Every structure is written in C-alpha cells, then in structure tokens.
Amino acid sequence: MSLVVENVWKEYGDQTVLERLNFEVPTGEFCALVGPSGCGKTTFLRMLLAMEQPTRGKILLDGKPLPEEPGPDRGIVFQRYSVFPHLTVLENVMLGLEFERSPLVTRFFGAERRRAMGEARSCIASVGLEHAIEKYPAELSGGMQQRLAIAQTLVRRPKILLLDEPFGALDPGTKAQMHDLLLKLWQEEGMTVFMITHDLSEGFHLATRVLSFDKVRRDPQAPNAYGATIVYDLPLDDKEQRKPIIERWRHQLAERQSQFVRAGI
C-alpha cells in the first residue's frame, strides 16, 4: 500500500509532538524511522494504526483516508506485549487465522483445523521457531518472543508492517539473524514497512529510505511549543531493492496523470 501524509500535526493539549509532516511512500518501500527519544516516532506509528488521530492534516492509504480503527491491513510488532501470554506459540499464530475465518466460535475443527495448523506451522518455521511450538511466551527468550510476534503478524499478510524498535533488546548475533529474516519476508511479501530504530546502521542496512525526525524550531521558554518534523528524508537509491519500487511508483504516477488528463482536469 502506498501512503500519503499531508501536513499532519499531532498535539496533546498545548504540547505539540509532531508538526508539518509531508511525504509520500510508495508501495513496497522499507522506511526506517530514526530520531531522538521522545520526538514522536511511536506517536506517528500509532497514527498509522489509527490508535491516535492527527489533530491536523490527513493520511491517505492507496489514495483513500486511513480507516478510523486498527485493521488487518496494517500489522504491528510492538517492543513489548506483542504476543498473547495465555496462548502457545502455535495458538498465537493460529489466532489470526481463527479471527479471519471463524467469526463466531473463533476455533477450527477437523480438516479446516489441520489446514490452518499447516499454514501456521510453515509461518512459524519461517521464523525458526518450529522447535518451540508448544511453548508459552513466558518460556521464550526475548529474541524468540519477537520472532513469534513477527510470525503472528505475518500470518494475516498485512499490506503495511509497522515495527516499533523490534530488535532493541537483542544481542548482535540474534539481531543479524532477525535482519536476514525480515529482509527475506519483506522481499517475499512485498509489504510496505515502517520500522522505528535507534540504531542508525541497522536503519541504513535494512531500509530503502531513512526518515529522520527531530525538532527544527525550539523555544527555550516553552519547550513544548514546537514539535518534531522530518528533518532528513534519505532515499537509498543505490540499493538494488529500491529500483523496482520506484519503477512501479513512476508507472502508477504516470497512470494517475493520464487518468486526470482523461478526466479533463
């Protein structure tokens, strides 16, 4: 899904958190969001989820206004509390399928159950958790829990994947593994990804575009008067993976243009 952010502001009372956000993200782009702590990166993700509404401006998904509540087109991996503690690894991943296909009892039986279990198992295997399928989240390490959170999110095949410092608590080895995994899944699924990170090298390694948030205006008397905005928007054009994304985007823009022309605008 492509995203358009038009002059978006977010204010809490008299505190301005974000201001004058203006950018477009084509389908399939991998955006890394960086910036100092407290500058509003999580707030921006929360607006994409529709947990929060912008106080000014608008956000468009594929040209339509953002839905007013969270939905299966936008998946999220939080830094904490991302998985359900009362369900095993398998049940956590199955849950998304049950929500989708069994609206009333939210459980599968018989052949349907076997099919869903197969799907969930292959999703779990893709994050390397097949040996822990019967374990509860509390029995998993931090890295395993994040892998579970990713598998659980991906089973619904979201068009947009939001990640809030997903690997902040991991050791370098596990982190590298998770990077490979994430890049592979992103390539396979063609999702648009927004990932918050405090690790610049991680951002540049994974993303096709880095968005850097910070305050440009400061009032020492009123530190809350001005919010953060995007100070650097860095497309990483030398990356191979970005070329098809841009190619497709150009194509879409050209098509939109010709529609306007045909409509006589």
Added chain:
Amino acid sequence: MTRRLINRHPSAGSALILGALPFILLALAYVFFSATRLADNPDDKLLPAVSQMVDTAVRMATQPDQRSGNVLLWADTYASLKRLFLGLSVSTLVALVAGVAIGLVPYVRAWVAPVVGVISLVPPMAILPILFITFGLDELSKVMLIIIGITPFMIRDMAARVAEMPSELLIKAQTLGASTWQIVTRVIVPQILPRLFDSLRLQLGTAWLFLISAEAIAATEGLGYRIFLVRRYLAMDVILPYVAWITLLAFLMDFGLRKLNTTAFPWLTRRAG
C-alpha cells in the same frame, strides 16, 4: 559474614516447624486452661474438655436429632453450602460479564460504573431488613445477601483488571482482524479467568460472614443458625467444633480455587528456564 534479616531463609523442615508452632501453642493453651477451669468447677461450660467436644461432634455427625430426625451436622452443612454456592455462582457470573463489559466497552463504563461504585458502598447488613421484607424469610433473602454483599466489589475488581490489560494486546488483536466478540472470548476472558478465581477467593471470607449473619437472624437450619441457637445454652462443645468445621470448609474452598488456578492455567506459572 552475616546476612541481612531479609536474606535469611528457613530450611523446609524449620519452616514446617515454625508454621506448626502457633497451632501447637494454641492447642496446649486451650488444654491447660480448660483443665484448670474444670478442676475448679466440673460443670464449667466455657472451655469444655477436648474429649467432651469430640463426643458431641461425633454425636452431631452420626446420630439423628430426636425432633427433626436429621443428622444435624450434615443437614446444617448441606443447607449452608447450598446457599453459599448459589450466592457465589451468581456473583461470579455477574462479576465476569459486568466486569468485562465495564472494563472493555466505553459506553457501558460510562453507563454502569458510577452506579456500581455507589452500590458497592452501601453496607449490605444495613439493607438486610429490606431483603427480608422483599424476598421473605426463606432461602432467597440469604442468597441475595451474599450476592449483594460481594458482587459489586468483584465487578469493580474485574473491571479494573480488564482495564489494566496492556492496550497493545487489544490493538494487536484488532490488527489481526478480531471483532469485539472475538476479543472478548479469545483475548480478555481467558486472561481474566484466573483473576476472577482470585477475586472469588478473596471474597470467600466475606461471603461466609454474610451467610452466617443471615442464618443467625432467620433460618431453621444451617451452620450459622446452629451456632446461634445453642449459644443460649452456652453449648461451647457444639460451637467450637462447628467453628472448626466452618474454618475447614473455608480452607478447602480456598485451597481448591488456588489449585484450580495453577492447574487450569499453565501459562501463569511456566517460566523460561
């Protein structure tokens, strides 16, 4: 190197002895004072000898009463437990439904939470006469007293537990496509059930209090009724075994609920290791 007091732990054996000590001391004190009083006055009723209490307890538990033909201890226990279980079941069910609704649905919270808050402050014993007047002197008013006595607190407890669940989990469920009903049945209720049983456990004492109070005032059988009936004859040999029996029943319920929580919800206790 001496450790701080807070870092010194008794071994399993000494913990057992320490725990048993107060019971042994209480029993010894009772036997001693009972013996001295009985030596002064063999007809003393206040602290009957242990042997006499055992005799009375055995009689109450095995021989039918001349007047009613019932074996009193069991008839009383059955009557009391029936009221208690009825009251506790209704309270638990109402607390679950109302608590989840209040904790999860903003409209229900705005509508119901204030009235529940106020009702929970009404002292239930003060409205016991009203209950007797509206529901009559038989079973219903006693069960109602238990329900009115514990339900508002359980509702508030449940609502607070639901509301304090990390909002991330609710958002997460929605991004997986869950409806409100699916969130309730698959995310909220399974996680809140152990809290419900905990809440019930904490209310057991209160429920017993209301049961015995209601039975003391108007009943024809029941554990509380019996205690208050024989009080007129200073029959401590009946009262003390009954109190011990009630305590045992309360302990077993508490123990059962605790066991239920650890066996029915393995995710609560399992940890990485």
